[in-house]
Amino acid sequence: MEKTVNQKAWFLVLPVLILVAFSAVIPLMTVVNYSVQDTFGNNQFFWAGLEWFAEMLESERMWNALGRQLMFSAIILAIEIPLGIYVALHMPKSGFWSSFCLVLMSLPLLIPWNVVGTIWQIFGRVDIGLLGYTLDALGISYNYTQDTLDAWITIIVMDVWHWTSLVALLAFAGLKSIPDAYYQAAKIDQASRWKVFRFIELPKMMGVLMIAILLRFMDSFMIYTEPFVVTGGGPGNATTLLSIDLVKMALGQFDLGPAAAFSIMYFLVILLVSWVFYTVMTNLDKQEG
Amino acid sequence: MDWMAWTWPTAIFFMVIASLLITFTILAIKFPETPRTGILRIETTRGDRLFITLLGSAFINLAWLGLVGANQPYALIVCLIYAAAVFRWV
Incomplete structure (x- = not known):
């Protein structure tokens, strides 16, 4: 059915717009202003044009950080999404144990980022941490402060521990919304467990899974606190992800111009990805509806 | 607004975007359309x-x-x- 769009309702969101203006738009405008100027402090600025953008586009440091960032996001998505679905499929569907599992699953989500970082930082230490000490006692050499692979494994396992529950809870909600009739029909057709999953559960979960992928991608793409607390971006630059690098540049070296140019490009990538996911999601909704 | 470090090029840039948004808002109200x-x-x-x-x-x-x-x-x-x-x- 064709219907016209009435955009007048947008005036009702004006209060939010004003709020967002102060929390996001004005800071963003300031960043744009910084990105075309150079400063030596004292609030004095000198015109630099597009110099910082050109410098950042050629900067090996930024491309390396972007590469590490994409690798991190890809790895955690590849683990968390299937694992979350697997957990959701095996959770009790109703009764006391269902509620118990739900509460248990949401616990990691309630812990603040820096606390998660601190937990894992201590957990992995060879001298006092349970994980580090146990691995050491078993004769496995493990040191996340010196070994690149160990550092990566630690921050990935930490992220998986922290966020798989979110995927599982979303997938569980998707599973719960499937009417029994579908399963009964599958049973009449003698569909195998795999076919039930492939042709009933997975398509019905698609909407929430898209949300899960979007949330996890965005969150992991902007991750700062946890790896910063655990590894501080080290050893060397091995776990220096985009935002850690950005903060180092902006606050550590006080290179406001390059950092501003860097963050605008970072912002554009995030905007693009969000838009793609949003469009895919709304189109999925329309197809279902 | 000193702390925002404004320059004319960036000000013009934002003015263009703002006027585009305003124009499109007015267009959308005056001439509702079908997606x-x-x-x-x-x-x-x-x-x-x-x-x-x-x-x-x-x-x-x-x-x-x-x-x-x-x-x-x-x-x-x-x-x-x-x-x-x-x-x-x-």
């Missing part, structure tokens, strides 16, 4: 197409800066062609 489906196979309104145009233009400018590296204003011509294409076919 249409274009080559991206997604439903878009004028506002969506403006968003796609602006976001794409940002990337076109960055690509020009990274690959060509000189005569940046010419990138705006590419952006205009891109904008026309988006409004015609997306």
Whole structure:
């Protein structure tokens, strides 16, 4: 059915717009202003044009950080999404144990980022941490402060521990919304467990899974606190992800111009990805509806 | 507003974007439209197409800066062609 769009309702969101203006738009405008100027402090600025953008586009440091960032996001998505679905499929569907599992699953989500970082930082230490000490006692050499692979494994396992529950809870909600009739029909057709999953559960979960992928991608793409607390971006630059690098540049070296140019490009990538996911999601909704 | 470190080019940049948004808001109120489906196979309104145009233009400018590296204003011509294409076919 064709219907016209009435955009007048947008005036009702004006209060939010004003709020967002102060929390996001004005800071963003300031960043744009910084990105075309150079400063030596004292609030004095000198015109630099597009110099910082050109410098950042050629900067090996930024491309390396972007590469590490994409690798991190890809790895955690590849683990968390299937694992979350697997957990959701095996959770009790109703009764006391269902509620118990739900509460248990949401616990990691309630812990603040820096606390998660601190937990894992201590957990992995060879001298006092349970994980580090146990691995050491078993004769496995493990040191996340010196070994690149160990550092990566630690921050990935930490992220998986922290966020798989979110995927599982979303997938569980998707599973719960499937009417029994579908399963009964599958049973009449003698569909195998795999076919039930492939042709009933997975398509019905698609909407929430898209949300899960979007949330996890965005969150992991902007991750700062946890790896910063655990590894501080080290050893060397091995776990220096985009935002850690950005903060180092902006606050550590006080290179406001390059950092501003860097963050605008970072912002554009995030905007693009969000838009793609949003469009895919709304189109999925329309197809279902 | 000193702390925001304004310059004329950035001020003009934001004024252009703001006036585009205002124009499209007025257009949307005065002439309500039906979303249409274009080559991206997604439903878009004028506002969506403006968003796609602006976001794409940002990337076109960055690509020009990274690959060509000189005569940046010419990138705006590419952006205009891109904008026309988006409004015609997306």
